[in-house]
Amino acid sequence: MNYYESDLKLMAEVRRYGKFDAEGCFNCGSCTLSCDLSNDQATFPRKSMRHVVMGVKQALLESVDPWVCHDCGDCSVACPRQTKPQESMMTLRRYLVSAYDWTGIASKINRSKAGYIGALSFMAVVVLLLTGLYHVYVAKMPLSDLTTTALPLEHMFPTMTYFTLAVILLPLLILTTNAFRMYGLIASANQYSRGSSPSLPSRVLTFLTHFFTYKKMAECPTGKSRWVEHLFIGIGCLMMLFVKTxxxxxxxxxxxxxxFHPQRWVGYLATFFLLYGTGSILIARIKKEKEVYKSSGLQDWTFLLLLFGTALSGIILHLCRISGLELATCYTYAIHLIIAVPMLVIEMPFGKWTHMIYRPLAISLQSKKEGTLQPQWSQKEVSKYATA
Ligand code: SF4
Ligand code: SF4
Structure with a gap:
């Protein structure tokens, strides 16, 4: 599809991924003016919304703007028509996650609540079945013994080693390939093809800086506390993914x-980061303290609850183990897996967790865009808007 070719079905397609209110917008631009992350090169959220209204799908697919938006909600507060542009940006991100995904699974779970809950439930049932089958067919335990006899965890750890690596590395591989598709879409777009741009090492450095620090979120005056919570969640997730791999x-x-063994302190620290980060955001969502928390969707809640549940079940499992409660340890381990595996397999490559890669990648590409902005590009786009 040509960059300026109009797809009249784009609005309907985007709306399958959530709320997108364009009718109420009278183009005042207050949302963009109120956004601390918007600048001359990234004039969101209004520009992203116009892309959809005008049906310029390719421009939307090649845009980094929905990812540079950090979901603070200031634009929704500023909007005199209460169209909630922050929610529209969230919907666009879900649409883009599905557009980058080559498996087609992301579109099924992001378009439908039933599909999303169904996918998580399916993985939970698979884990439950695998646990039962292991005990009956590999450990040769009669079903009646499941409630009375604790199988030492050491018994299943050789199998669990491969299982754990599979449920971490396969989703990570899918996410990485999708990130390359995103990079290809954006980096190969015409507007980046001329002029000087930051060197590859500089872009990689930008990616890594934002991947590890989320510092863009701190640039928003209203986002400082959210930044600390997200930083804690990010550190906790990375520590856990690193040690489990x-x-x-x-x-x-x-x-x-x-x-004083490092295993215990790495585990305690990661658990603290995850429980503090997710717990703080969950409380803020319940209290609806900020605009961003007033419009929480199913996926926002579920992802946080899964992360919180994974950390909580992990620490309870540890406490059961050091207390010598063997049967409780087995059951808590099963519960821990039933929560953690669907989160890893569904959320990491297809859901909300994809932000950990797509956001820093978009920011690194934005730095490229800022270095290559061409007068001709701006002129062309202005002409397009003028004649639309
Ligand atoms: S502030 Fe509201 S009405 Fe004004 S351009 Fe943004 S979305 Fe449209
Ligand atoms: S949600 Fe915040 S960062 Fe995103 S467009 Fe609105 S004001 Fe900007």
């Missing part, structure tokens, strides 16, 4: 390490 034997054991 590279130091699995520390955790896949019945052995209780001494109190």
């Amino acid at each position: 590279f130091a699995l034997s520390w955790f896949q054991t019945d052995q209780v390490h001494p109190f």
